[in-house]
Amino acid sequence: MGRAREPVRIVVAEPSPRQGGGKLGTVEALRRIGRAVRIEVVHDAAAAIELARSSADLVVVDRDLGAEGERVLAALRRGGPPVVIVSPEATADVALEAFRSGAADYVTASADYAEVLPAVALEQIRAWRAASARRAVRQRIRSLERLHAAIVDHFPAALAVLDAEGRLVTGNPEFERAFLAGGAAEGRPLNAVLPAELLASADVPELLARARSGVACAPRIAHARDGEHARAFDVRAEKLDAEGRILLVLADVTERERLEKHVRDLRRYMESTIQNMYSGLIVVDEAGRVAVSNPMAEQILGEPPGSLKGRAVRDWFGPAAEPDGCIARSLAEGARVQGAEGVVQRADGKSVPVAISTSPLVDADGTRLGAVVLFPDVSELVQLQSQVLHTEKMASLGRLAAGVAHEINNPMGFVHANLAQMEEYLSDLARLLDAARSSPERFASLSRELDTETLLADFGQAIRESQEGSERIRHIVQDLRAFAYRDDGEWVAADLNRCLDSTAHIVWTMMKHSVVLQKEYAALPPVRCHPKQLEQVFMNLLVNAYQAIEARVARDGGGNGEIVLRTECRDDGVVIAVSDDGAGISAEHADRIFEPFFTTKEVGEGTGLGLSTSFEIVRRHGGTIRALPREGGGTTFEVSLPQHGPDGRAAQP
């Protein structure tokens, strides 16, 4: 024990140094015990008691201290180091009284005082130290017992001790709660207590046999149904002693198993989603390199399977991966972008239009780890959009056809009649030629009869007017062809006054009988656009304006309508407004006019795509289109467009 090596501490309580028979005092006599003795001398009870309680090994009280000495004895009687009384007289009464008041021994200051006192002191010290050590061991055992009981009682797993025959010796409260339902554990065989399913699913008998033979085994997972709920247990067994007793531990891991399964399911779900999604997916690390990719990404980027990891995304994404592109902004600023138009440049020279969505990838602490980039291939969509645009354009043409047919019909009418006349003129001239060949007289008479001068003048006029008529038809056909021509999809800088004017010119043929057209054009800068697409927007707005006027005239009667075409520069772009004094748009329709297939027209008169197509075209130009009620009735459609296109790049010269 550590204490054994500590120096011996003795407290001496005496009024003055006592001389023994051999002339040695108490302190000198005690010093003879050895060098490792510390002696503290005090003269009153309080000091003696205080020192005694701070781990002294022995207290020597001189009887001459009187009542003070008795106080020391009384204080140390229960719990304290042994007290030895020293006294000059050696009467039986005094000795008896000393023992009665709790002293451990009594020494007389006789001639052998210097020999007796150290021997008695040493004897008392040994006994005291041995008792102290026993007390410490007992306390430690008690504390360990309490700790053990606390652990067993509160351990969050079912614990059971089994005897060598596999019968229950004891179970902790958790075991009782889980398996015994209040019944006693002791003496019952394990298979009478645990569900058969649980024992079988982890082969618990085999586990116990192994543990009994001292073989270490890995924990097993057992399953059991508890009513509706499937439960899972982590089962372990450990040999406790030579008698073959075994500790069985059953930890309910249902929740852990459930969470693990949930995590596995989520991972599988995510993995299968990523692998099979009809969109390229790439996780980009902070350095802009591919960390994760799916098969569709490889397909769109035109790279062999498994070859993307570690490559720089700017190899394919060009501007989107540049410092101001959406991927770079997601990496640098945590920006989220949805469906940005982009183009993938493949190594084989092909380019694929994609819609890029990016979002930052952050861990639980909010630290940015990279970015997730989704990029579905939108080639088919782009193709379909172009088809829809073309179809709608053809539908607008259909709406125009009536007006155009009228415009063609008039020149057709007079050219046709003129041709019939010219045939007659020609046969008259042939007759005249025959007459000239036979005789000058017959020629002169027929010439008078046919009024040759007038005939020639009419013939010339018929030819000139027919030429003019066919020229008019040619112009109309040319205009239509120019409008029907499919856009090649290039962005160019165009003069929108000219686009508007040439479109108005085509539509004008159908409406000139009933509409006055006002033009208020401002000087406009060149606007970066798809001119053919914008012409279609203007066409739709003009046809709508015309139809609104027709609807008003049909409803209220009244005279001609008016359409005002106005252009102006505003902010960093241009505004094109088409106003009519037609029937206007009712409040119930106002919210829906830009919806696809919304139409108030009869079946066959409109596709219902005109305004939604216009809306889409203008949106893709980075502009807006809105319908405003016009003062005094009618509607103004206002198209606002940025000068430099949707991405703000400067127009090409």
Added chain:
Amino acid sequence: MSGDTPTLLVVDDEERILSALRRSLRREGWCVLTASTPDEALRILDEQPVDAVLSDHKMPRMSGLEVLEAAARRRPNAARILISGWPDEIPAERLAALGVRALVPKPWDDAELKRILREALAARR
């Protein structure tokens, strides 16, 4: 009616049509008057009698049917003939109510038109 030369009023907002009809029908012996607006046509009808009125249908401000209606009030004896690029769009009952003698499609057959006018004139005499 002016002696032996029958008079025809042609109404169309297209000058070249008037010109073609004038040349063609003059050779048939018609005295051809032309009007390029309904107003002008009504003024001529107020000023002089005619044997026949040939009017285009689709014109600004006033339709051919309206011109023929006005002609019927002013010159009830004049034959009324309508010419139109969209003959199907014109209701038959209105034609009948106005006593329109013929509906000629545009472009027209010159010989057919001449025959219609000859018959109209014969019916009046």
